[in-house]
Amino acid sequence: MALHFACLDSNNVIKNLVTVEDSAVSFEGDPAGETYCQNLFGTGPNGDWVSYKQTQKTRPYTFRYNGARKGGTYDPVNDAFIPERQYSLFVLDENFRWQPPINYPTVGRNGVEGFVNSEDGIEWSDSEATWLNIAEGLPNLKWDDSTLTWGNL
Numbered sequence: 001m002a003l004h005f006a007c008l009d010s011n012n013v014i015k016n017l018v019t020v021e022d023s024a025v026s027f028e029g030d031p032a033g034e035t036y037c038q039n040l041f042g043t044g045p046n047g048d049w050v051s052y053k054q055t056q057k058t059r060p061y062t063f064r065y066n067g068a069r070k071g072g073t074y075d076p077v078n079d080a081f082i083p084e085r086q087y088s089l090f091v092l093d094e095n096f097r098w099q100p101p102i103n104y105p106t107v108g109r110n111g112v113e114g115f116v117n118s119e120d121g122i123e124w125s126d127s128e129a130t131w132l133n134i135a136e137g138l139p140n141l142k143w144d145d146s147t148l149t150w151g152n153l
Helices: 031-041
Strands: 002-008 014-021 051-055 073-075 080-082 122-125 130-133 141-144 149-152
Touching: 002 031, 014 031, 031 051
Parallel strands: none
Antiparallel strands: 002 014, 002 051, 073 080, 122 130, 130 141, 141 149
């Protein structure tokens, strides 16, 4: 089995991920793994790796809330990996995951409750501050969170 570590710069931004043999640690989150990586990889190819934190590659994540991903950050106060923010209006929840300011639509383009599928082409729009329904060959729609319906864009 292999262990995975995030390579952090001085601002705790995840610059890379490395893998080492599991013999580097005695238990999950063992600081000895961070020291092992520091001795093995040093400051990395660009000289910007200043520290290492163990992460997990697959769910369920049993520590540090999320798996580390390049471009994300590490919060040392909360001992949490935070994914890179995809949209400026999303807010960080108590599990250190970015959430939209309004819930994902529960109604499909066809108006049926609970019938939202991947062909609907639903995506977030910061400029509209809501979900858009973009489907090829069909009119573009905008989600109205107050009425829970789709309207023309």
